[in-house]
Amino acid sequence: MRLAGTHTHVRRIWTVELRPQAGGPSLRCPHCTAQTPALQASSARSAALAHLAHHARANTLAPHLRTCQCRERGCCWHPRHRGCAGPVLLALTRDRSGRTWRLADTCAACTAATSHTAIVPDTLCSPHPDSAPARTRRPQTDDEHRQRVREMLTYLASALPSVTSPAARLLALQCALRADRHGRVRLSAGLLRGMRLHRRPEVWQELTHCGWLGIPDPRAGGLQVRLLDDALLDQAPSLSARRRAAHWALQPSPFAATAAEAPAQRLAALALAAYTAPAHPAPDMATLARLCGHSPQQTGELLDRLVARRTLAAWSHHQDTDEVHWQPASPLRRTPAAAHRSAR
Ligand SMILES: [Zn+2]
Numbered sequence: 645m646r647l648a649g650t651h652t653h654v655r656r657i658w659t660v661e662l663r664p665q666a667g668g669p670s671l672r673c674p675h676c677t678a679q680t681p682a683l684q685a686s687s688a689r690s691a692a693l694a695h696l697a698h699h700a701r702a703n704t705l706a707p708h709l710r711t712c713q714c715r716e717r718g719c720c721w722h723p724r725h726r727g728c729a730g731p732v733l734l735a736l737t738r739d740r741s742g743r744t745w746r747l748a749d750t751c752a753a754c755t756a757a758t759s760h761t762a763i764v765p766d767t768l769c770s771p772h773p774d775s776a777p778a779r780t781r782r783p784q785t786d787d788e789h790r791q792r793v794r795e796m797l798t799y800l801a802s803a804l805p806s807v808t809s810p811a812a813r814l815l816a817l818q819c820a821l822r823a824d825r826h827g828r829v830r831l832s833a834g835l836l837r838g839m840r841l842h843r844r845p846e847v848w849q850e851l852t853h854c855g856w857l858g859i860p861d862p863r864a865g866g867l868q869v870r871l872l873d874d875a876l877l878d879q880a881p882s883l884s885a886r887r888r889a890a891h892w893a894l895q896p897s898p899f900a901a902t903a904a905e906a907p908a909q910r911l912a913a914l915a916l917a918a919y920t921a922p923a924h925p926a927p928d929m930a931t932l933a934r935l936c937g938h939s940p941q942q943t944g945e946l947l948d949r950l951v952a953r954r955t956l957a958a959w960s961h962h963q964d965t966d967e968v969h970w971q972p973a974s975p976l977r978r979t980p981a982a983a984h985r986s987a988r
């Protein structure tokens with residue numbers, strides 16, 4: 645649709661409210677006056693995300709027309725004033741009580757300065773995959789896997805409860821990337837053994853207890869699960885592309901050798917690997933910590949441990965910018981053409 649001649653800024657802010665009531669909260673949306681019946685408390689968060697994503701999907705806008713909605717409101721969403729900078733992202737913010745959720749186009753600098761905020765990958769809020777041109781057979785690069793994993797870790801950081809363990813986060817990432825459009829996932833016993841998560845029912849219980857996934861038949865040979873997170877049902881990249889990213893995440897270059905480490909170190913190494921791209925700016929400590937499900941201080945300790953285990957040669961935290969920089973112990977091979985060809 646085209647609005648000829650209009651240059652008024654398009655408002656790309658959506659909010660929903662979860663109203664507590666007997667029998668579970670209900671979701672209210674002022675944009676479509678949707679009002680859901682009582683939700684289970686555990687699924688309320690994902691219902692809010694899914695509803696907001698649905699509005700964003702229905703109101704897509706060419707990237708060059710998207711503007712920082714925070715700036716248009718005088719940057720009232722965050723305390724410190726730093727100028728707007730970076731690409732315009734979809735930022736998901738919850739208020740302190742957890743009752744109101746807001747999805748809005750926000751620049752990278754404002755997103756970073758706003759508390760209780762996570763970036764929602766555009767791929768979750770873009771039109772249905774079937775309407776995008778098919779491009780599944782092209783071999784994919786490590787950088788594409790990195791981007792996919794980065795986006796999914798970012799999403800999970802806001803979708804999973806903050807107390808979720810690193811092992812459960814690693815498992816959730818595999819499930820989210822391998823889910824078909826109905827949210828069904830099948831994980832083989834071999835895959836779980838490779839992740840050192842075979843016969844670890846307590847890790848699955850974390851994800852079922854918070855209502856993120858369901859296990860219809862735990863006695864099945866492999867493990868068949870169903871994601872209950874509505875926001876993940878209609879993902880834009882093809883399943884085969886996501887599966888390859890999931891495979892990459894098991895041995896993420898340049899930290900492929902961390903498979904035997906404890907889950908907390910593996911998750912930290914994976915988060916770093918996802919940001920180890922020449923073209924991508926260094927992440928800040930707050931972002932890394934959120935992806936790892938830890939405090940910034942604990943995340944620093946994890947990075948120290950990666951240095952002690954010779955996964956990292958060194959890392960540093962720049963206090964003024966909050967940026968984290970690191971050097972892998974084994975340097976990245978700089979032959980992109982050859983690397984792409986060997987990547988599966
Ligand atoms: Zn609505």
Ligand SMILES: [Zn+2]
Nearest residue numbers: 714715719754
């Ligand atoms: Zn701002």
Ligand SMILES: [Zn+2]
Nearest residue numbers: 712728751754
């Ligand atoms: Zn801004």
